[in-house]
Amino acid sequence: MSNRVLFAVLSGLALSVRAELETAVFQSQIDAASDAGGGRVVVPAGRHVVGQIDLKSNVELHLEKGAVLEGAVGLENYRVTTLPYSEGTWSAVVSAIGVTNVAITGEGEIFGNGTAWPQPEDYGGNQEGLRPRGVFFANCRGVRLRDFTLRDSACWGVVFKCCDGVDVRRLTVDSHANANNDGIDVEARNVVIADCDIDAGDDGVCLKSNDPDFVVENVLV
Secondary structure, three states: OOHHHHHHHHOOOOHHHHHHHHHHHHHHHHHHHHHOOOEEEEEOOEEEEEOOEEOOOOEEEEEOOOEEEEEOOOHHHOOOEOOOOOOOOEOEEEEEEOOEEEEEEEOOEEEOOHHHOOOHHHHOOOOHHHOOEEEEEEOOEEEEEEOOEEEOOOOOOEEEEEEEEEEEEOOEEEEOOOOOOOOEEEEEEEEEEEOOEEEEOOOOEEEOOOOOOOOOOOEEO
């Protein structure tokens, strides 16, 4: 069964089951590509409801034009991570921790479904750990983002924490769906952010310095 036929079959299932199965399909392809030394995993055109997808070293996640990765609602669909010197806990629709040479490319979209998540007034305070980011990279080296759209994140949009070597070009970030809808948060070194269109409900591009052992430097916007 081809990937396109498989995803067409999955699209008719209940959202919770669909998210679990579609996440497993993409994750298995990413794992296999990384185990083989690297490669490209293509997200075909269409709407794909997923929980958290974890990128691995030497893998490019390519979003075809017309492809939408829609983040499932509910923390049970995500792996909540605690990191030193962090603002809350972490989860994301697409994440990577401790990997090298990774990329997200293509003219598709990552949709955070932010309006479907609790708003701050519902539980008092921001409590950022209760809402996933859009895209999150921690302790990564060699990150390349190109051309895709991030829309309506449930929390921050694109986040780099303690990363080295980040190249972001031609991204569109459109996010006013919830609180703390930052565009791009940068705790990283050797960074270029260029030709991006950011319309965010909070910070557009925000440099952060939380970890006293990590120096944020050489950032060009």
